[in-house]
Amino acid sequence: MPPAPDPEPEQPPETDRVQERKTPAPKAAGRPKGGRPAKAGVTGDALPVNVRLSIDDHSKLLKAAALMAVPGRPMPTVQDIVRKLVRGATKNGDDTLMKLIRKGDD
Numbered sequence: 001m002p003p004a005p006d007p008e009p010e011q012p013p014e015t016d017r018v019q020e021r022k023t024p025a026p027k028a029a030g031r032p033k034g035g036r037p038a039k040a041g042v043t044g045d046a047l048p049v050n051v052r053l054s055i056d057d058h059s060k061l062l063k064a065a066a067l068m069a070v071p072g073r074p075m076p077t078v079q080d081i082v083r084k085l086v087r088g089a090t091k092n093g094d095d096t097l098m099k100l101i102r103k104g105d106d
Helices: 055-068 078-089 095-104
Strands: none
Touching: 055 078, 078 095
16 A cells, blocks of 8 residues: 655635735835924924913904814814914014914913
8 A cells, every 4th residue: 555645734814824025115205295394393383382271262262263164174273373473473573473472461
């Protein structure tokens, strides 16, 4: 009687085998395309500031963000609204910003 042939080694299913990548992963572009600009402080043009707001102040800024929303674009964040508020108040000098700050103390 001839000897029995050696059984073939079992192959793991396709999902268990490690897939080798034949082409390298695409590299990230040097510059973001579209979307929001880079976070403040990343480019060195701003200082990061951490501010705690009351829920009432936050909700007022959130309502302003909803009013500033543009269809087809992401809704502005509270940070976007604060940035626009400061830039708008300082457009004609610092007097408007100082008036708003003093009025907020009332």
